[in-house]
Amino acid sequence: MHSLPPPLPPIALDVAPDVVARAAKVRLVVFDVDGVLTDGKLFFDEQGREYKAFHARDGHGLKLLRSTGVETAVISGRKSESVSRRMENLGIDRVFQGIEDKLPVLQVLCAQQALSLDQVAYVGDDLLDLAVMRRVGLGIAVADAHFTLLAIAHWQTRQTGGHGAVREVCDLVMYAQGTLPGVIERYA
Template sequence: MQDILERAKAIRLVVFDVDGVLTDGSLFLGDDGQEYKAFHSRDGHGMAMLRDSGVALAVITGRRSEVVRIRMQSLGIEHVHQGCKDKLPVFLKLAAGLGIAPAEAAYMGDDLMDLPVMRRVGLAVAVADAHPVVREHAHWCTPSGGGRGAARDLCELILRAQDKLDALVQDYLGADRPA
């Protein structure tokens, strides 16, 4: 675990896949073709805490969905790349544009198309219910499944490794409240 914390300490950018990572992978389609997805609110809060701590956040997903655009906008995530069948060139361009080395990036995925990016980053993370090959190539697997708190697991791991989590928790507890 010490190696994982050392990797997490260096992270300046976290990139998330969407389907199977920020959602449980289910796709709900209405008769009119409208797509619906369920996002976990605690994942969103973890992402917001990590973003507010100074870590850049991004999404790279193979599908296009208006609901993803809306959800990421509500979380203040500026770097949203949809419809990316080949995620590695998108990741490399994003990292270079932000002046961040791949070793300073984390990527969270769940399926085979995530492997090219996962193999290039400093911290490759698989959700608990990821494809077995993806879990095999991850530096760390979350205790929670995709869409069920996995993103929060990663956000708190990074915040803990960077010595920022305790202060955030204390802010919620309030400095003037008794322990």
């Protein structure tokens, strides 16, 4: 005789109500790369080719978030073929690399999608992210971000960059928008 599996526990994230309210409005989440999607380490082989390590759970979180209708983009201060390949693999086509002044790029991206900055979450770790984080509706710093970003962020991940921080962000947005239970149920 087969018994039914136990029910899933209720979903409850320990997040301040104002952060949940901000995340509920988000229609676009923009990520920095080095220090957010990666741990910030740069690897080069003898030919000068750069390699980066990405967390698989972060990638899956990005796919799940996009499946709920929330758009994603990447704005990075550096250029890297490994970033291009990873984002292509994840189906993220809004990838801007070699951008030190990120705010104008974000403003154009918002204009193209008819979004206000209040509908944007931005995830960063260092000073290149400061101007953007100060203007978006939900500024998020990874746990090991520069102290300046930690001080101004609306929310801070528990995980460090490249070690599941992006998945936390994706889960937060889905939780705030009420889509997380349905996403989890797909796998139950």
